[in-house]
Amino acid sequence: MPDLPVSELLDLDRRHVWHPYGPMPGRQEPLVVESASGVRLTIAGEPDELVDGMSSWWSAIHGYNHPVLNDAVRDQLGRMSHVMFGGLTHEPAVRLAKRLVDMSPEGLEHVFLADSGSVSVEVAVKMCLQYWRSLGRPRKQRLLTWRGGYHGDTWQPMSVCDPEGGMHELWQGVLPRQVFADPPPVAYEESYADHLRSLIERHADELAAVIVEPVVQGAGGMRFHSPGCLRVLREACDAYGVLLVFDEIATGFGRTGALFAADHAGVTPDVMCVGKALTGGYMTMAATLCTSRIAEGISRGEVPVLAHGPTFMGNPLAAAVACASIDLLLGQDWQTEIKRIETGLREGLAPASELPGVRDVRVLGAIGVVQLDHAIDMTAATRAAVREGVWLRPFRDLVYTMPPYVTGDADVARIARAVCAAAREG
Numbered sequence: 001m002p003d004l005p006v007s008e009l010l011d012l013d014r015r016h017v018w019h020p021y022g023p024m025p026g027r028q029e030p031l032v033v034e035s036a037s038g039v040r041l042t043i044a045g046e047p048d049e050l051v052d053g054m055s056s057w058w059s060a061i062h063g064y065n066h067p068v069l070n071d072a073v074r075d076q077l078g079r080m081s082h083v084m085f086g087g088l089t090h091e092p093a094v095r096l097a098k099r100l101v102d103m104s105p106e107g108l109e110h111v112f113l114a115d116s117g118s119v120s121v122e123v124a125v126k127m128c129l130q131y132w133r134s135l136g137r138p139r140k141q142r143l144l145t146w147r148g149g150y151h152g153d154t155w156q157p158m159s160v161c162d163p164e165g166g167m168h169e170l171w172q173g174v175l176p177r178q179v180f181a182d183p184p185p186v187a188y189e190e191s192y193a194d195h196l197r198s199l200i201e202r203h204a205d206e207l208a209a210v211i212v213e214p215v216v217q218g219a220g221g222m223r224f225h226s227p228g229c230l231r232v233l234r235e236a237c238d239a240y241g242v243l244l245v246f247d248e249i250a251t252g253f254g255r256t257g258a259l260f261a262a263d264h265a266g267v268t269p270d271v272m273c274v275g276k277a278l279t280g281g282y283m284t285m286a287a288t289l290c291t292s293r294i295a296e297g298i299s300r301g302e303v304p305v306l307a308h309g310p311t312f313m314g315n316p317l318a319a320a321v322a323c324a325s326i327d328l329l330l331g332q333d334w335q336t337e338i339k340r341i342e343t344g345l346r347e348g349l350a351p352a353s354e355l356p357g358v359r360d361v362r363v364l365g366a367i368g369v370v371q372l373d374h375a376i377d378m379t380a381a382t383r384a385a386v387r388e389g390v391w392l393r394p395f396r397d398l399v400y401t402m403p404p405y406v407t408g409d410a411d412v413a414r415i416a417r418a419v420c421a422a423a424r425e426g
């Protein structure tokens with residue numbers, strides 16, 4: 001197949017291809033990526049590669065075109081790329097489930113392999129609602145979350161995203177109406193703990209579960225909060241008979257400096273979602289983990305099965321590369337790498353706090369955020385980052401980065417310079 005000229009490719013893209021949160025036909029001109037290797041993206045028509053500051057939305061933690069991950073896919077491809085998961089099983093899926101159980105917070109025992117993060121959240125919600133239904137409490141079907149969250153783009157996840165100013169504001173009144181707490185404060189406040197407790201108590205009869213992103217709220221605003229809030233949720237959920245779901249789709253696999261953000265608090269949720277970095281950014285796969293209590297509860301019900309089963313459930317290629325990615329992560333001193341990036345981002349982003357229009361600069365683990373006091377000009381900000389040789393994707397009032405863990409110190413410094421440039425010019 002001959003290569004399309006870039007101009008023709010962009011023209012077809014604009015007319016036919018929908019991009020995330022995009023209009024049709026497209027209005028912006030995306031960059032055309034020809035290949036990616038290590039932490040660098042090769043862009044058509046650009047002489048210099050771009051350093052990737054986004055890890056392809058939290059996922060490519062080991063960088064691109066990694067020899068070990070490539071081998072894992074190739075090896076699995078030679079055996080089978082896919083078989084159905086109903087009535088059949090295979091080693092990659094079983095190995096992956098065992099690894100997830102071993103590395104996740106104590107008590108999470110069972111694994112449902114889903115095909116994307118949003119679907120894993122749907123499954124988590126279904127598990128919780130079905131648990132209560134099985135126990136003869138069908139009225140417990142609402143969810144509680146705190147404002148400022150993001151849990152995906154399908155229906156149930158949308159209903160627990162930030163209801164105001166978020167991506168899904170349009171659907172207020174159509175989506176299931178959930179219970180919202182105030183956004184979690186950065187530092188622990190007893191008055192906020194009381195607010196959570198009283199809200200959970202007041203709605204306990206109708207609440208199936210509390211669902212939150214632990215420690216870091218991602219696409220809902222890139223805000224951090226004290227792990228103490230998670231302990232409050234665990235205690236209140238136990239006290240008032242409500243389940244606790246952690247959405248670790250963005251925070252999982254070391255990003256915040258702990259393997260899972262729940263580990264900062266020493267809390268085990270009843271249900272936990274992982275995705276994004278699960279396959280090292282190679283393929284789409286997510287997972288919903290739960291405790292034995294949840295599984296046994298569901299099994300005691302009138303319909304004693306979890307009625308969910310995606311066509312590509314447990315995809316062997318994705319499972320094989322996920323196992324390889326987890327082994328790569330755990331086989332290295334990942335804490336030191338995350339600390340190194342954290343230090344680099346802290347130093348490199350410090351000058352941003354002096355810039356006009358900057359409201360806040362914050363760093364946690366391998367996540368760096370510059371928040372502005374105005375909506376960003378995405379085109380100008382992206383152009384400024386590209387001029388510094390870096391790929392960033394700012395949104396709303398945020399310029400942020402979560403680089404691959406293999407990003408060297410010089411490239412971390414370059415990413416930080418690009419974040420500052422984007423904040424200045426956006």
Ligand SMILES: *Cc1c(COP(=O)(O)O)cnc(C)c1O
Pocket residue numbers: 116117118119121150151152153213218219247248249250275276286
């Ligand atoms: C990205 C994300 C999701 C949705 O995952 P998809 O794979 O995009 O469906 C859900 N929750 C959180 C916290 C996320 O960051």
